[in-house]
Amino acid sequence: MKAIRSMFFALAALVLLASAVGCQPGQATGPATVRVLTMEQAGPTVDEMNAIVDAFNKANPNIKVEIEYVSYDALHDKITTAMSSTPPSYDVFLVDDIWYAEFGKAGYSLDVTDRITQDMRDKIFPAAWDITTVGGKVYGMPWLLDEKYFFYNEDLLKQAGFDAPPATWEELLAQAKVLKDQGIVEYPIVWSWGQYEAAICDWVILLYGNGGSLVDDKGAPAFNNPTGVKTLTWMLQTIDDGYTNPASISYVEEDVRNVFSQGKAAYAVNWNYMYDLVNFNKDESQVTGKIKMALMPAFEGSGVKSASINGSMGFSVAATSPSKDAAWKYIEFLTSESIQNQYSAHLLPIWKTSFEGENLTKLQGYTPANAVTVPMFNEQFPFAHVRPKVAYYPEASKALQLALQEALTKQKSPEQALNDAAAKWVELAK
Amino acid sequence: MQRKRTLAQQDALVAFLLILPSLLIILGISLQPIVSTLYLSLFEAQRGINVQNVFVGLANYAALLNDPVFWVTIQRTMYFTVVSVGLELVLGLAIAQLIHSHPPGWQFLRTSLIIPWAVPTIVNGTMWRWIYNADYGALNGLLLQLGIIDKYIPWLTKPNVAMNLVILADIWHSVPFIALILQAALATLPADLEEAASVDGATAVQRFLLIRLPLLRPAILVALIVRTVEAFRAFDIIYVITNGGPAYGTVTISYLTYLEMFSFGHIGRGSALSFLISLFTLAMAFVYIRVLYRPEETL
Numbered sequence: 001m002k003a004i005r006s007m008f009f010a011l012a013a014l015v016l017l018a019s020a021v022g023c024q025p026g027q028a029t030g031p032a033t034v035r036v037l038t039m040e041q042a043g044p045t046v047d048e049m050n051a052i053v054d055a056f057n058k059a060n061p062n063i064k065v066e067i068e069y070v071s072y073d074a075l076h077d078k079i080t081t082a083m084s085s086t087p088p089s090y091d092v093f094l095v096d097d098i099w100y101a102e103f104g105k106a107g108y109s110l111d112v113t114d115r116i117t118q119d120m121r122d123k124i125f126p127a128a129w130d131i132t133t134v135g136g137k138v139y140g141m142p143w144l145l146d147e148k149y150f151f152y153n154e155d156l157l158k159q160a161g162f163d164a165p166p167a168t169w170e171e172l173l174a175q176a177k178v179l180k181d182q183g184i185v186e187y188p189i190v191w192s193w194g195q196y197e198a199a200i201c202d203w204v205i206l207l208y209g210n211g212g213s214l215v216d217d218k219g220a221p222a223f224n225n226p227t228g229v230k231t232l233t234w235m236l237q238t239i240d241d242g243y244t245n246p247a248s249i250s251y252v253e254e255d256v257r258n259v260f261s262q263g264k265a266a267y268a269v270n271w272n273y274m275y276d277l278v279n280f281n282k283d284e285s286q287v288t289g290k291i292k293m294a295l296m297p298a299f300e301g302s303g304v305k306s307a308s309i310n311g312s313m314g315f316s317v318a319a320t321s322p323s324k325d326a327a328w329k330y331i332e333f334l335t336s337e338s339i340q341n342q343y344s345a346h347l348l349p350i351w352k353t354s355f356e357g358e359n360l361t362k363l364q365g366y367t368p369a370n371a372v373t374v375p376m377f378n379e380q381f382p383f384a385h386v387r388p389k390v391a392y393y394p395e396a397s398k399a400l401q402l403a404l405q406e407a408l409t410k411q412k413s414p415e416q417a418l419n420d421a422a423a424k425w426v427e428l429a430k
Numbered sequence: 431m432q433r434k435r436t437l438a439q440q441d442a443l444v445a446f447l448l449i450l451p452s453l454l455i456i457l458g459i460s461l462q463p464i465v466s467t468l469y470l471s472l473f474e475a476q477r478g479i480n481v482q483n484v485f486v487g488l489a490n491y492a493a494l495l496n497d498p499v500f501w502v503t504i505q506r507t508m509y510f511t512v513v514s515v516g517l518e519l520v521l522g523l524a525i526a527q528l529i530h531s532h533p534p535g536w537q538f539l540r541t542s543l544i545i546p547w548a549v550p551t552i553v554n555g556t557m558w559r560w561i562y563n564a565d566y567g568a569l570n571g572l573l574l575q576l577g578i579i580d581k582y583i584p585w586l587t588k589p590n591v592a593m594n595l596v597i598l599a600d601i602w603h604s605v606p607f608i609a610l611i612l613q614a615a616l617a618t619l620p621a622d623l624e625e626a627a628s629v630d631g632a633t634a635v636q637r638f639l640l641i642r643l644p645l646l647r648p649a650i651l652v653a654l655i656v657r658t659v660e661a662f663r664a665f666d667i668i669y670v671i672t673n674g675g676p677a678y679g680t681v682t683i684s685y686l687t688y689l690e691m692f693s694f695g696h697i698g699r700g701s702a703l704s705f706l707i708s709l710f711t712l713a714m715a716f717v718y719i720r721v722l723y724r725p726e727e728t729l
Binding site for chain 1: 476477478479480481563564565566581584585586587588589592672673674675676677678679689692693694695
């Protein structure tokens with residue numbers, strides 16, 4: 001009996017201990033902790049982001065920011081999983097423009113409309129506010145204004161006898177034929193057409209560059225028409241003709257950068273961050289000093305001069321966060337004009353005022369890359385298109401990725417594949 | 431007599447109390463999620479704060495069973511499972527036999543065998559993604575130098591090729607597991623049976639098929655159950671190497687569940703899928719045990 005009794009005591013002690021561990025520590029003591037989830041990809045490096053956190057923590061002794069990084073492809077699912085616990089695992093998270101509608105509807109992102117000052121409204125690009133605003137409510141602070149750019153290897157083009165980059169996709173193919181025939185490069189252009197969001201970004205560039213669009217005024221799918229079919233057929237044809245690197249069907253942006261950095265492609269389409277790495281970073285690139293940027297081409301006869309994809313992101317406060325004010329304070333610091341100017345090598349500021357007058361000269365002088373990317377941003381951004389703002393975007397996107405891939409791997413005709421995806425979009429909108 | 435039974439009861443009570451903590455942990459960690467998954471699968475459940483779930487009974491299951499995508503995915507998953515586990519068993523058995531015959535350096539071989547198995551699946555997947563890369567991957571480099579191909583091949587751009595390459599990566603990772611289990615079992619087999627058979631004139635093939643293989647059956651059973659269940663639920667290696675592409679060509683049932691549950695936020699439908707996976711794996715384990723397990727042969 002004695003053994004049993006001591007067993008009971010031991011068990012009781014164990015249960016007590018377990019419940020004590022489970023207790024929440026009091027909120028009153030110590031500085032408020034703000035946990036931040038962001039990505040390690042495009043934009044500032046981890047070292048730069050950590051430096052911003054350190055500066056903020058030093059200036060605000062009553063707030064302690066802790067930051068975590070994931071890859072872009074894991075970010076969405078990590079946020080939605082984190083938000084299912086109370087309190088959420090993160091107080092601040094980075095949100096891609098295509099998720100704002102979903103997170104607003106799900107109640108994950110805090111409505112910060114009242115926290116936006118008139119000064120912010122006036123000085124930040126309207127296009128940046130469009131990213132974080134859904135149905136008139138602001139769900140986050142813009143942070144990263146990005147779009148895809150057209151890159152070319154000037155050295156390879158000169159070898160083929162071309163002094164200027166192509167202005168249209170037709171002209172690009174004509175140049176590509178010479179590059180290929182002369183054996184300068186086997187596959188002149190490389191894309192990110194893998195089964196990822198990256199494929200949608202490249203598709204938007206080509207579709208809008210052909211005068212098409214993803215959805216019509218009422219939000220119904222508008223890509224399954226002759227323009228869409230023509231664009232997708234063009235993509236397929238460039239693979240068959242050997243102008244597009246056939247591995248593009250499995251590639252994302254980093255693969256594009258690696259191939260382009262090795263001089264194995266004369267043209268590439270990628271985000272802003274690639275310019276600094278390919279043209280200036282000798283550890284990452286074999287073609288430093290040879291890379292130029294140009295306005296994204298469009299198709300002849302489409303009436304379009306250029307078209308690109310808007311891939312901007314913003315920071316949101318978790319709606320269920322216990323420390324909303326501290327979280328917002330950090331976001332304000334992170335997106336302030338001075339911080340954004342300081343780290344502009346990998347991230348162009350959201351502030352219109354950074355691009356005006358004396359500030360523009362300063363901004364272009366911050367890094368060697370800025371001298372090229374800042375004017376290029378001004379030139380290209382008016383042509384950047386946003387993807388539909390719908391709560392079911394991830395599923396709609398996956399259906400369209402599948403359609404593109406089915407056509408590119410020749411399992412379905414472009415027409416059939418696009419019709420199937422459009423039918424799925426209609427079903428999702430119900 | 432009366433006193434003795436009380437003692438036995440006391441022993442039983444102590445025994446129960448001793449296993450109670452682990453029982454609670456097992457119930458908490460494995461039973462509770464299964465029960466709540468089953469519960470959620472009966473609702474039209476969406477993601478979000480203060481979202482009301484609507485009870486729909488078995489509608490999620492009915493929708494899945496009527497969806498051609500589900501059945502295509504099941505077929506693809508079965509292909510992945512059968513091919514990878516089948517080849518792993520054959521290769522694993524061959525390697526186990528090789529080590530068992532104690533060639534020079536067999537101890538080194540046995541130790542180095544653990545390396546692929548010890549590599550985390552995500553790392554393994556990343557490694558193979560690089561190896562398969564069309565423009566700077568080791569596979570193209572190797573085949574080109576050996577003169578087998580005359581130009582680089584974009585490996586991961588055809589659905590069936592991509593599937594077989596993912597299987598190859600999975601085999602590389604998991605063969606050591608089967609080889610080590612079978613090698614350990616071989617080491618415990620009594621040698622006299624085979625010696626006697628040898629004296630009686632049985633050939634090596636006969637000895638292998640009629641003596642060694644039946645004696646290995648319990649070990650094979652364990653290896654097969656573990657590997658089949660793992661292969662059927664394969665996710666991470668696919669996520670890293672192909673992300674389900676090209677054109678859904680490598681989307682297995684676990685990957686589909688991940689898409690529904692985490693990417694699309696269909697918690698109800700995703701739960702129904704997870705529960706179906708549990709039923710499928712349970713059924714497979716049951717079949718294995720019925721076919722392979724003979725209680726009297728337990729070593």
